[in-house]
Amino acid sequence: MWACGPRANLIRVYKKRKRKRKEQSSESEREKGRSRRTRSTGDSPLTPPRRRPIEEDDRLNPTYALSTPYQARKYPSFVDSLTIKGIPQTQLYAATGVVLLTIFFFLLVRLFKRTKPNTVVLTGLSGSGKTVIFYQLRDGSSHQGTVTSMEPNEGTFVLHSEINKKGKTKPVHIVDVPGHSRLRPKLDEFLPQAAGIVFVVDALEFLPNCRAASEYLYDILTKAIVVKKKIPVLILCNKVDKVTAHTKEFIRKQLEKEIDKLRASRTAVSEADVSNEYSLGVPGEVFAFSQCQNKVTVAEASGLTGEISQLEQFVREHVKA
Numbered sequence: 001m002w003a004c005g006p007r008a009n010l011i012r013v014y015k016k017r018k019r020k021r022k023e024q025s026s027e028s029e030r031e032k033g034r035s036r037r038t039r040s041t042g043d044s045p046l047t048p049p050r051r052r053p054i055e056e057d058d059r060l061n062p063t064y065a066l067s068t069p070y071q072a073r074k075y076p077s078f079v080d081s082l083t084i085k086g087i088p089q090t091q092l093y094a095a096t097g098v099v100l101l102t103i104f105f106f107l108l109v110r111l112f113k114r115t116k117p118n119t120v121v122l123t124g125l126s127g128s129g130k131t132v133i134f135y136q137l138r139d140g141s142s143h144q145g146t147v148t149s150m151e152p153n154e155g156t157f158v159l160h161s162e163i164n165k166k167g168k169t170k171p172v173h174i175v176d177v178p179g180h181s182r183l184r185p186k187l188d189e190f191l192p193q194a195a196g197i198v199f200v201v202d203a204l205e206f207l208p209n210c211r212a213a214s215e216y217l218y219d220i221l222t223k224a225i226v227v228k229k230k231i232p233v234l235i236l237c238n239k240v241d242k243v244t245a246h247t248k249e250f251i252r253k254q255l256e257k258e259i260d261k262l263r264a265s266r267t268a269v270s271e272a273d274v275s276n277e278y279s280l281g282v283p284g285e286v287f288a289f290s291q292c293q294n295k296v297t298v299a300e301a302s303g304l305t306g307e308i309s310q311l312e313q314f315v316r317e318h319v320k321a
């Protein structure tokens with residue numbers, strides 16, 4: 001039953017106002033609470049809930065520092081020092097190390113390749129046939145006559161006999177040093193790069209020149225660079241196309257005998273002589289080329305007719321294709 005009358009009306013109005021007041025007060029309570037929270041953080045109400053603050057231990061732990069973008073934003077300098085585009089520093093160090101090591105290795109290989117000698121020096125008395133041999137090696141021709149050379153003849157080329165050869169052929173640097181006594185010091189310029197020395201002997205006119213040839217050969221065999229680097233020497237008995245030419249065995253024995261005599265005379269003055277830094281052979285024994293520290297071999301050739309196969313074999317043995 002609904003109450004009616006002025007009293008009932010008053011009670012209804014009173015209750016209605018009371019309900020309204022209650023609603024208003026709860027609304028303002030909520031508003032107050034929200035504004036209190038905002039004041040205490042200083043962030044906008046849209047800020048995501050705060051994470052656990054980073055502690056000192058966390059800073060030392062890169063995985064933690066990198067684990068969340070929030071922390072990465074919080075400590076940018078620290079994170080920058082650890083990563084480049086998200087790659088950990090340890091990996092960067094390892095990659096840099098590998099790159100540097102590879103570069104170093106390639107440089108070493110190139111250096112080693114460059115220092116490997118590919119020069120063969122032709123030397124010997126004037127008129128022994130060096131220039132004719134040089135032309136034979138390069139062009140496969142004697143060029144029909146030569147004159148006494150006044151300066152070294154040199155060139156880097158693929159041996160003429162190998163031009164049509166299939167497969168690998170390496171160019172060789174050949175130097176023909178004139179035999180004139182004034183030009184002989186030029187030899188020293190080429191010895192540091194020498195892979196081999198060819199000492200050309202005139203097998204036709206050998207006996208009259210035996211002493212001079214032995215002296216020159218002695219000087220070469222006692223050069224410090226030749227001994228230390230053990231540069232192989234080929235004694236090439238040239239002009240064997242003539243029947244009167246001496247054999248390589250005869251020439252070898254005569255040279256050994258002559259060098260043995262020279263050794264005896266030169267040892268007496270060797271204390272004051274600084275040009276011959278190394279003595280030859282075994283003291284108290286007759287000299288033989290086999291006693292030399294470097295390999296000394298003897299071969300025959302004819303520059304005029306192009307019979308130079310033994311010389312080419314020596315070149316290929318010491319300058320690998």
Ligand SMILES: Nc1nc2c(ncn2[C@@H]2O[C@H](COP(=O)(O)OP(=O)(O)OP(=O)(O)O)[C@@H](O)[C@H]2O)c(=O)[nH]1
Binds near residue numbers: 127
């Ligand atoms: N019969 C014969 N003669 C040769 C041979 N090789 C060279 N000759 C001759 O020997 C002479 C000297 O030859 P070169 O090649 O000029 O001698 P070289 O050793 O270069 O002399 P220099 O330049 O003075 O040190 C030339 O007249 C050549 O024709 C050969 O194999 N047989």
Ligand SMILES: [Mg+2]
Binds near residue numbers: 130132
């Ligand atoms: Mg010459």
